[in-house]
Structure formats: structure tokens, C-alpha cells
Amino acid sequence: MRRATTIAKVRAAVRAWRRAGERVVFVPTMGNLHEGHMSLIDAAREHGERFIASIFVNPMQFGPNEDFAHYPRTPERDEHMLRAAGCDLMFMPDVEEMYPNGMGHATRVEVPELSDILCGEFRPGHFQGVTTVVARLLHICEPDAAVFGEKDFQQLTLIRRMVSDLCMSVRIIAAPTVRAADGLAMSSRNQYLTDAERARAPAVYRALRAAASRLAAGGREYDDIERQGLRALESEGFRVDYFAIKRAEDLGPPTPESRHLVVLTAAHLGKARLIDNVQVTL
Numbered sequence: 001m002r003r004a005t006t007i008a009k010v011r012a013a014v015r016a017w018r019r020a021g022e023r024v025v026f027v028p029t030m031g032n033l034h035e036g037h038m039s040l041i042d043a044a045r046e047h048g049e050r051f052i053a054s055i056f057v058n059p060m061q062f063g064p065n066e067d068f069a070h071y072p073r074t075p076e077r078d079e080h081m082l083r084a085a086g087c088d089l090m091f092m093p094d095v096e097e098m099y100p101n102g103m104g105h106a107t108r109v110e111v112p113e114l115s116d117i118l119c120g121e122f123r124p125g126h127f128q129g130v131t132t133v134v135a136r137l138l139h140i141c142e143p144d145a146a147v148f149g150e151k152d153f154q155q156l157t158l159i160r161r162m163v164s165d166l167c168m169s170v171r172i173i174a175a176p177t178v179r180a181a182d183g184l185a186m187s188s189r190n191q192y193l194t195d196a197e198r199a200r201a202p203a204v205y206r207a208l209r210a211a212a213s214r215l216a217a218g219g220r221e222y223d224d225i226e227r228q229g230l231r232a233l234e235s236e237g238f239r240v241d242y243f244a245i246k247r248a249e250d251l252g253p254p255t256p257e258s259r260h261l262v263v264l265t266a267a268h269l270g271k272a273r274l275i276d277n278v279q280v281t282l
Contacts (some may be wrong), residue, residue, distance in 0.1 A: 001079075001082060001083045001087050001088060001089065001090060002088065002089045002090070003079065003089075003090050003092065003279065004035065004089060004090070004091050004092070004250060005009060005091075005092055005093055005094065005097065006093070006097060007093070007094045007097060007140050009101070010052070010089065010091050010140055010141060011142075013052075013088075013089050014050075014141060014142055014143075014241075015115060017049075017082065019186050020095075022048070022049040022050050023048035023049055023050070023144045023145070024048055024049075024050045024051075024055075024142070024143045024144055024145075025044040025045075025050070025051050025143055025144065025145045025147065025173075026044075026051075026052045026054070026137070026138070026141045026143035026145070026146040026147070026170075027040045027041055027044055027051065027052070027053045027054075027146070027147050028053075028054045028056075028133075028134060028137050028146065028148075029053060029054060029078075030055070030056065030058065030071065030188070031055040031056075031072075031073055031075065031078045031130065031188075032055045032071070032072040032074050032078070032188040033074070033078045033082070034078070034186050034187075034188065035178050035186055036113060036149060036151065036177070036185070036186035036187070037053075037081075038081065038085055039175055039176070039178045040073050040147045040148075040149060040175050041053065041082070041085045041086070041087060041278055042085075042174060043147050043175040044145070044147050044173075045086070047144070047145045047147075047171070047173060048143075048144055049143060050088045050089075050139050050198055051086065051087050051088050051089070052087070052088065052089045052090075052091060052143065053082050053089075053090055053091070054090075054091040054092070054093075054137055054141075055075065055078055055090065055091070055092045056091075056092070056098065056133070056137075056263060057071050057132070058098075058129055058131030058133040060096060060099075060103055060106070060128075060132055060133060061125075061126050061127075061128075061129030061130075061133065062126075062129070063069055063123055063124065063125065063126065066123070072187075072188055072191060075092065075146075077189050078090075078165065079261050086235065089134035091137075091140075091141070092128075098133065098136060099136050099176060099258070103187060104124055104134065107132075107258055108128055108132045108234070109128070109131045109132045109135045109162060109166075110127075110128045110131060110132075110263045111127065111131055111158045111161050111162050111165070114129070114154070114157060114158050114161060114250075114251060115127035117154075117251065118154050118218040118242055118244060118246075118251070118266070119154055119241070119266055119275065120154070122241045122242070122266065123243070125144070127155070127157070127158055129155075130155055130158065130159075131158055131159065131162050134159055134162070134234075135162065135166070138163075138168060138170055138185065143170055144169075144170065144171065145170060145171040145172070145173050146170050146171070147171070147173045147174075147175050147178060148172060148174060148175070148236040149174075149175050149176075149178075150174050150175065150176055150177050150277070150279075151177040151178075151185050151186075151187070151275065151276060151277070152275065153264060153277040153279075154251065156172070156174055157250065157251055159172060160172050163180065164218045170193070170273065177276070177277075179205070180202075182202040182205075182247075183202045183205035183206065183209075184198075184201045184202050184272070184274075185204075185205070185276045187274065187275075189272045189273065189274070190274075192270065192271040193269065193270060193271075193272050194270060197270045197272070200237060200269065201235050201269060201272075202276060203232070203233060203236040203238070204233065204238075204267060204276050205276060205278075206232075206273050207232040207233050207243070207265065208231065208263050208265060208276060208277065208278040209276070209278055210228075210229065210232065211225050211226075211228070211229045211243075211245070211263045212263055212278045212279075212280045213280065214228075215245070215261055215263070215280045216280055216282065221243045222245045225245060226243050226244060226245055229265065230243040231264070233267050234264065236267060237269065238267040238269050239267065239268040239269075240265065240266075240267045240268075241265075241266040241267065241268070241273075242264070242265065242266055243263075243264075243265045243267075244263070244264050244265070245261055245262075245263050245264075246262055246264065247259065247260065247261065247262075248260040248261055248262040248279055259281065260279070260280070260281050260282075261279070261280045261281075261282070262274040262277050262279045262280070263277060263278050263279075263280065265275075265277070266275040
């Protein structure tokens with residue numbers, strides 16, 4: 001596995017692979033890798049011969065009171081895991097490489113409306129930071145395909161819209177959420193949980209599954225199902241940002257005719273903000 005810290009080295013590697021007729025698949029991450037990230041690499045294997053993973057904690061997507069400075073960084077462990085997973089190139093740029101003119105002067109990419117709902121309502125500017133850095137990374141790596149996890153369902157939807165709107169040729173591949181045995185979705189922020197909080201954390205998945213079961217059984221009282229999910233989490237000690245039912249294709253409000261839905265939530269437990277979702281096809 002090669003290790004690159006500059007855009008020039010990434011582009012040189014990609015162009016050599018392309019001359020050899022090899023397809024390139026890209027997996028963007030913020031590091032502190034876990035089994036969920038490794039599942040993205042596994043998904044990438046099905047779509048190409050060469051794999052790039054980036055490790056970049058993007059300051060543009062963190063708010064002023066969020067955890068950028070304390071976000072867990074484990075570069076040596078990450079490199080070992082990527083090497084063991086068969087990654088061909090690890091791209092680990094610094095902030096100056098990604099934003100050479102400074103973030104305050106950087107061209108930004110924004111997906112309107114979708115960026116302002118759900119997590120966007122509670123994290124203003126977050127998704128502008130996400131789409132800006134992902135657009136840059138896609139232009140740097142020029143992959144045939146890029147893999148994103150379904151756990152960050154709103155992010156996945158935004159990136160699909162951005163790629164479509166900007167006529168990018170990359171194919172966006174969704175990888176299923178990886179969960180612990182008790183249902184908790186894998187996340188770097190799970191390590192913020194105390195032992196007692198970790199024992200309560202699977203309530204997120206239980207509440208989502210209960211809502212999904214009610215929808216699958218024919219329930220269309222969307223507001224009531226959302227309230228029930230919110231109350232279930234609050235009763236477990238969570239501070240809930242939202243518990244919502246949306247159309248899976250575009251995160252619009254569901255109608256009685258909607259056939260593919262997604263139930264999403266974001267909830268705080270101690271220092272951790274947990275997000276998760278469950279899709280429902282009727």
C-alpha cells in the first residue's frame with residue numbers, strides 16, 4: 001500500500017492505473033477506522049481493481065462548539081487496518097493541502113434544501129462542509145466509483161444529488177450499516193459512551209425497528225409513529241434532535257402512496273451524538 005499526502009501523488013497513481021486499464025474505487029473516511037469502514041473496503045472490491053481510502057478530518061464540517069479538536073485520530077492504526085484490508089493507496093492530506101487558500105476563501109459546494117433538514121437543522125453549515133470536501137476528493141481521485149455507508153443516510157442522499165447535479169461520472173455505491181450484536185450502528189463516536197451509556201445505546205435501533213414494523217404493518221399515522229419513537233428514546237435518557245419518517249429517494253415528506261421510506265433519528269447520550277436509520281419497502 002502506498003501512502004500519499006499530496007494531491008499530485010494521488011493523481012500520478014490514478015493515471016498509472018488507468019493506463020493499465022484498471023478501475024479505481026474510492027472510500028473517503030475521517031479515520032479512526034472500525035469494522036464499518038472495513039465493510040466499505042469490502043464493498044469496493046466488487047467494483048474495481050484498485051482502491052483508494054482517504055483519511056482527513058475535515059474542519060469545514062464541524063461547528064464552533066463541536067468536537068473537531070477532540071475527534072479521535074489514530075493514523076498508525078488506520079494505516080495498519082487499510083494495509084491489511086488490501087487498500088492500494090492511503091491519502092492523508094493536511095488542511096493546507098485540501099484548502100490551500102484557507103477555508104475562509106475556499107470555493108464551496110452546497111446542495112440546497114437537503115442540507116437544511118434533519119441533521120442540517122441542528123448542525124448549520126455541516127453539510128456544506130461535507131459536500132465541499134467530498135467534491136474536492138472526487139476531483140482529486142477521479143474514481144470510477146465511490147462507496148459511502150448507509151448509516152449516514154442524509155449524507156448519502158446529498159452526495160448522490162451533488163454528483164447528479166454536477167454531472168460527475170463517478171458511480172455512488174451505498175454500503176449497508178454495520179452493527180454490533182446488540183444492534184448499535186458502528187461509529188467512531190461510540191467510544192464517547194461510558195459503559196452505562198453503551199448498555200442503553202441499542203435503544204436507538206430498537207426504536208427505529210419498532211417504527212419500521214408499524215409502517216410495514218400498514219401504519220400511515222406518520223406523526224404519531226414519530227412521536228412514539230421520540231418518546232421511547234427520551235424515556236431511555238436520550239436528548240433527541242429528531243425522529244423522522246421520510247421518502248427514501250429524496251428525504252421528502254411521505255405520503256400514503258409512498259412505498260420506500262426511511263426512518264431516521266439523531267439523539268444525544270452523554271457526550272455522544274448517535275445517528276441511525278432503518279429503511280422500509282412497502
